[in-house]
Amino acid sequence: xxxxxxxxxxxxxxxxxxxxxxxxxxxxxxxxxxxxxxxxxxxxxxxxxxxxxxxxxxxxxxxxxxxxxxxxxxxxxxxxxxxxxxxxxxxxxxxxxxxxxxxxxxxxxxxxxxxxxxxxxxxxxxxxxxxxxxxxxxxxxxxxxxxxxxxxxxxxxxxxxxxxxxxxxxxxxxxxxxxxxxxxxxxxxxxxxxxxxxxxxxxxxxxxxxxxxxxxx
Amino acid sequence: xxxxxxxxxxxxxxxxxxxxxxxxxxxxxxxxxxxxxxxxxxxxxxxxxxxxxxxxxxxxxxxxxxxxxxxxxxxxxxxxxxxxxxxxxxxxxxxxxxxxxxxxxxxxxxxxxxxxxxxxxxxxxxxxxxxxxxxxxxxxxxxxxxxxxxxxxxxxxxxxxxxxxxxxxxxxxxxxxxxxxxxxxxxxxxxxxxxxxxxxxxxxxxxxxxxxxxxxxxxxxxxxxxxxxxxxxxxxxxxxxxxxxxxxxxxxxxxxxxxxxxxx
Numbered sequence: 001x002x003x004x005x006x007x008x009x010x011x012x013x014x015x016x017x018x019x020x021x022x023x024x025x026x027x028x029x030x031x032x033x034x035x036x037x038x039x040x041x042x043x044x045x046x047x048x049x050x051x052x053x054x055x056x057x058x059x060x061x062x063x064x065x066x067x068x069x070x071x072x073x074x075x076x077x078x079x080x081x082x083x084x085x086x087x088x089x090x091x092x093x094x095x096x097x098x099x100x101x102x103x104x105x106x107x108x109x110x111x112x113x114x115x116x117x118x119x120x121x122x123x124x125x126x127x128x129x130x131x132x133x134x135x136x137x138x139x140x141x142x143x144x145x146x147x148x149x150x151x152x153x154x155x156x157x158x159x160x161x162x163x164x165x166x167x168x169x170x171x172x173x174x175x176x177x178x179x180x181x182x183x184x185x186x187x188x189x190x191x192x193x194x195x196x197x198x199x200x201x202x203x204x205x206x207x208x209x210x211x212x213x214x215x216x217x
Numbered sequence: 218x219x220x221x222x223x224x225x226x227x228x229x230x231x232x233x234x235x236x237x238x239x240x241x242x243x244x245x246x247x248x249x250x251x252x253x254x255x256x257x258x259x260x261x262x263x264x265x266x267x268x269x270x271x272x273x274x275x276x277x278x279x280x281x282x283x284x285x286x287x288x289x290x291x292x293x294x295x296x297x298x299x300x301x302x303x304x305x306x307x308x309x310x311x312x313x314x315x316x317x318x319x320x321x322x323x324x325x326x327x328x329x330x331x332x333x334x335x336x337x338x339x340x341x342x343x344x345x346x347x348x349x350x351x352x353x354x355x356x357x358x359x360x361x362x363x364x365x366x367x368x369x370x371x372x373x374x375x376x377x378x379x380x381x382x383x384x385x386x387x388x389x390x391x392x393x394x395x396x397x398x399x400x401x402x403x404x405x406x407x408x409x410x411x412x413x414x415x416x417x418x419x420x421x422x423x424x425x426x427x428x429x430x431x432x433x434x435x436x437x438x439x440x441x442x443x444x445x446x447x448x449x450x451x452x453x454x455x456x457x458x459x460x461x462x463x464x465x466x467x468x469x470x471x472x473x474x475x476x477x478x479x480x481x
Contacts, residue, residue, distance in 0.1 A: 050387035051317035051330060053358065055365070062317065062330040065387075090356040091396070092319065095389035099321075121316035121331075123361035125403065130357070133399050137391065 006037045019207045021216070025172075027087050028052050028063045031072050038076060043216055044083045044111065047073050049093035053121030060120065070096060074105045083107075083216055088114045088144075089122040091137050101139065110142040111214050113168055116156055117149040126152045128159050135163055143214055147173045154192070161197045169193055218430035221470040221478065222462050225260040225289065225379075225411050226253035227436035228451050234323050236441045236448065240264075243272070247279035249451050253436065254286040256455035259475040260310070262289045262434065270302045277306040285472050287481075291438075293353050294318060294329050297338050304346045309481055310377070313339055313350045315362035319387030326386065333365065340371040349481055352378040354410075355388040357403050364405065374407040377479055379434060383416040392416045397425050409479060413439045420457070427462045 006024070013022060024045035026034060034045070047070060052063035077084050084106065086097060100106050114134050117126030124130050126148045138144055146160040147153075147168040157167045169189040177183040177192075194204050205213060228250050230236050240246040240263075250261040261280060265272035277288060289310040292300060300311065315336060318329035343350045350372065352363055366372045380400055383392030390396050392414050404410055412426035413434040423433045435454035443449035443457065459469050470478065 051319050051328065053317045053330070055333065055361075060333055062332055064317065064328050064330055066328050067321065067326055090358055091391060092356055092387045092389040095321075095385060096387045119361060121358045121362050123358040125357065129399075133395075 003033055003036050006040055010040045010042065021207060021210060023085055028061060031069060031076065034073060034076055038080045038082060041080070042082055043211075044085045044214075045077060046087055046113075047077070047084045048087050049096045050089065050122075054118060055120035067096065067099065070100065071103070071105065074100060078105070081217065083111060083214060085111045085113060088112050088134070088138075089118065090124055091134065094137055094139070097139065107215060108141040109213075109215050110139060112138065112142050112144040113147050114138070114144050115147050115149075117152070119149075126150045126156060128155060131156050131159055132163075135165065149174050151176060151179060154196075157193055158196055158200070161193075161200050161202055167193050167197070219478065220466070220468050221474050222427060222467040223260065223409070223411060223432035223470045223475045223478065224258040224455055224459060224462075225262055225413075225432070225434035225436075226250065226258035226286075226451050226455055227262040227291070227413065227434055227438035228253060229262075229264050229291070229436070229438035230441065232322060232438055233441050236437065243275040243279035246276055247283050250280050250286060251284045252450070252452040253455045254284045254472075256452040257459035257469040258286065258451075258455045259470055259472045260287045260289050260434075262291050262312075262436070262438070264291045264438075267292070267295050267299050268302075273303045274306050277308070287472055287475065289351055294327060297335060297342065300339065300342060304342060304348060307346070308348060309476070310349045310351045310479075311343065312353055312379075313343075314353045315366075316353075316355060316359045316388070320384060321386035333362070336362070336366070337369070337371055340366060347481075349377055349479055351411075352376065354378045354380045354400070354404075355384065356390060357400065360403060360405065367405070373480060375478070375480055376405060376408040377411075378404070378408055379411045379413050380404075380431075382412070382414045382422055383418070385415075392418045392422060394421060394425055397422050398429075401426075401429055401431065415440050417442075417445050420461075423458050424461055424465075427458070427465050427467055433458050433462075 021043040024042040027046035027048040048065045051065050054061040145166040145168040148156040153174045170186045183189050287309040290308045291312050293312040293314040314331050318327050320327040411432040411434045414422045419440040426433050436451050
């Protein structure tokens, strides 16, 4: 995506639903690009906790993220009131997170997305076993959402709901509703999670409630 | 489960603070490797500066002159061109990283990306020189990459890998028995895994590898201390795990037995 697309996209979303929290998915973006768009004041933006090592359908995506760069990204966000959303693909990323926490650079709660089933050197099996193993190692005071590619995502999201986690679904992560059937739209994928969580005794958070949970100002 | 257990001795001493660096000299290195072999190791995992090809040649000659141990070049951060220069010295194995390097070492962070087309070229180099690739597995994600190589028919089984625990940085994983079992249960069939651990718990995980049918890498590179504060030289580490393996019913593989297992 071109850097100058971020502003019209942000404006279009703000106009369509002024309340929703916006998270810029810019994990692969370097510091110069971030500096150019941080003034748009998304509520959150992504930070990768380890080097990108993806095998996507079109091409591999490999991006190095040194500790210095991660630190600079966090400082940029802190200075501009943007809450970092940390991407965790494996336990090694928690080592880098711990390093940030020790430097006192990250406010509690730590907002994490934990990923499963994304192809490449970043992969982890989209299985309940892997999910439980990951969750067990997360730092205290972290708020995690689960993102899984593959049809087992429904099972993983359900376990996240049961375990007190949160859910990320949408056509980016897994566009199929069931085997061979593309989701009509994002709303269909979200609605299913709403139904499941209500059945399991959890209430989908409103925007205001989400701000409280994530510690957003 | 294989009764025979491979011990790989990672003989370097460059990674840890307060441990004297001894292996700038080929004779010193060879002497320590030989003692490790006498204690039961059948592989020596060695290093030299990436572009000091003379040092690679000298290390190789010095070790070949004193014992029949297999050589594994620890060159997972070396480029294809650098590998071409050292593969002529005919090591039995060379290290291949199948995930991005993301290490926080004392001397500085080591960051490196490893694109799939580069890994594919390395596999061709290995095939041309009859060198077995030893894959470095720091997380389960690397298994996706190994599977990709298998599907493209770029590697032969058995797949040889080293599974790492406790190395600091973004490639870290906890050096716990739970993590060990989690990783090992995800490995492909027909793989031979050698366990390498950094940190105080290393002996626990190595013993797990003994019991689970795995293999073990020990030595001053991975974790120089036998117990906290007690430095052990390479033969001390090899001796200890060899004794534990024998007590638990495994036998220590000779060089020839290990070659047959690995498919060399």
